[in-house]
């Protein structure tokens with residue numbers, strides 16, 4: 001998956017909306033696309049195969065969270081779709097994370113690269129209060145994210161989903177190679193719409209904090225001009241990335 005490009009979250013309610021969105025882009029342009037639950041529940045593996053066949057790089061964001069046997073067998077099936085990245089919830093525990101890895105390796109066709117496997121730490125919609133009151137966590141949100149990242153790394157996965165705000169600490173603790181995939185991206189403007197996200201940052205700040213990939217949905221899909229919004233976000237992300245590498 002090309003780290004220079006944002007991953008566009010394809011969160012649409014119908015196939016017609018998805019089709020109309022994709023047709024806005026020049027034919028043949030390769031995109032990083034995220035197929036989440038909405039689209040997968042609507043059109044399943046067939047849609048994924050079509051997007052892969054069109055040359056796009058796909059993050060299949062199904063956030064598996066079940067017993068190890070179920071996750072392993074499901075990953076074996078998903079590995080055959082030709083996607084670039086899949087994920088699970090780190091809260092599923094080490095045996096489940098390891099089973100996910102085993103399932104992916106078992107299902108990857110001979111000679112192909114297995115998809116990157118990442119684990120969600122704490123959803124970017126989660127707040128400090130929710131972690132304390134509903135998860136009854138003994139530690140704060142940042143420490144919970146850091147701990148889930150550590151567990152994920154020890155289980156042999158490629159990285160985590162976290163907010164950009166936590167990416168820097170995770171890279172410092174677990175090394176440059178351990179990937180941070182960060183949703184919760186919003187453009188700086190006076191009327192910034194956080195929607196249901198709570199831990200947010202701009203593309204530039206995400207790059208400065210060490211994100212490897214940004215995931216962007218509504219700021220692109222609901223923009224008056226989605227392609228212009230995508231180009232603006234890509235340009236901001238790439239410029240800030242280049243600065244961190246200089």
Ligand SMILES: O=c1ccn([C@@H]2O[C@H](COP(=O)(O)O)[C@@H](O)[C@H]2O)c(=O)[nH]1
Nearest residue numbers: 009036122123124183184215216217218
């Ligand atoms: O912690 C998480 C994990 C996944 N997501 C997904 O990313 C996109 C974000 O969409 P926006 O419209 O840019 O808010 C969405 O598909 C989520 O399912 C996340 O936001 N946070």
